[in-house]
Amino acid sequence: MKMKKKDRQQSLQETIRQNPFITDEELAEKYHVSVQTIRLDRLELSIPELRERIKNVAEKRFANEVRALPIEEVIGEVIDIELDRSAISIFDVKKEHVFKRNAIARGHHLFAQANSLAVAVIDDELALTAKATIRFLRSAKIGDRVIAKAKVANVNQENGRTTVLVESYVGRDLVFKGEFEMYRDHAGKGGSA
Numbered sequence: 001m002k003m004k005k006k007d008r009q010q011s012l013q014e015t016i017r018q019n020p021f022i023t024d025e026e027l028a029e030k031y032h033v034s035v036q037t038i039r040l041d042r043l044e045l046s047i048p049e050l051r052e053r054i055k056n057v058a059e060k061r062f063a064n065e066v067r068a069l070p071i072e073e074v075i076g077e078v079i080d081i082e083l084d085r086s087a088i089s090i091f092d093v094k095k096e097h098v099f100k101r102n103a104i105a106r107g108h109h110l111f112a113q114a115n116s117l118a119v120a121v122i123d124d125e126l127a128l129t130a131k132a133t134i135r136f137l138r139s140a141k142i143g144d145r146v147i148a149k150a151k152v153a154n155v156n157q158e159n160g161r162t163t164v165l166v167e168s169y170v171g172r173d174l175v176f177k178g179e180f181e182m183y184r185d186h187a188g189k190g191g192s193a
Helices: 005-018 024-031 035-044 050-062 107-120
Strands: 077-082 086-092 127-136 145-156 161-170 173-184
Touching: 005 024, 005 035, 024 035, 077 107, 086 107, 107 127, 107 145, 107 161, 107 173, 145 173
Parallel strands: none
Antiparallel strands: 077 086, 086 145, 127 173, 145 161, 161 173
16 A cells, blocks of 8 residues: 555655665665655655765764764765774765776775775774785676775784774675774874884
8 A cells, every 4th residue: 555645755754864874775665666756755855865865974973983084085985983893884886986898896996995994993093004905805896885894803002003804795795805904193102104
């Protein structure tokens, strides 16, 4: 049974308020309408598209938390972060990120997403990549959504180094794996990386 437009739009607003990361496709399936209908509903309700909602949530939620670099310098959209513990970002592979002849994402974009997330998760004013061991396990293609998950594995107070493990997925497939040894300044004590 289809909902009336007014009821659907009220429910849609509440659903997006509870889960700003829900896609138009998921909403269309939930309400048994077309994706175009969802887009029109969002337009009438002045609800921005998913990418803009993610950006807005990240800026509001994490702008004051991330210390080692401005949130807008993280490659991808940060959707969750707990400093010195873990972080998650989303990167959508677009035309400008791929090789023209085969639509495969250029590796430096996946590396940049993982590396900037490793920097962002550090709870310090200064965090620099001292060493990175990376593996590309499968290619990402145009249209893929790459979800990077960073986890702080080890903090060595003596040498000012923190190990951050990052795994990047497309769906359930692991596409990138990296171990980043991060130099951190520890409240401005100084030193070299």
